Amino acid sequence: MDPEEFLAKRPESPLALLRREDLDRLSVDELAERIALLEAEVARTRAKRDSASAFRSQADGLFRR
Secondary structure (H helix, E strand, C coil): CCHHHHHHHCCCCHHHHHHHCCCCCCCHHHHHHHHHHHHHHHHHHHHHHHHHHHHHHHHHHHHCC
């Protein structure tokens, strides 16, 4: 299988799709709502990262004994 063919069949990243979305069609209110949703997603992602980091630190501490 050709590598380009393989890559073409992989689903595109949701972030890549988000970045390419046409914002010109959105109203000011829709843009504000989009910003609020994206900020909430950033907060959720940061919380998950922090949780994973804390879990990793606990696991490292446990297995270093």
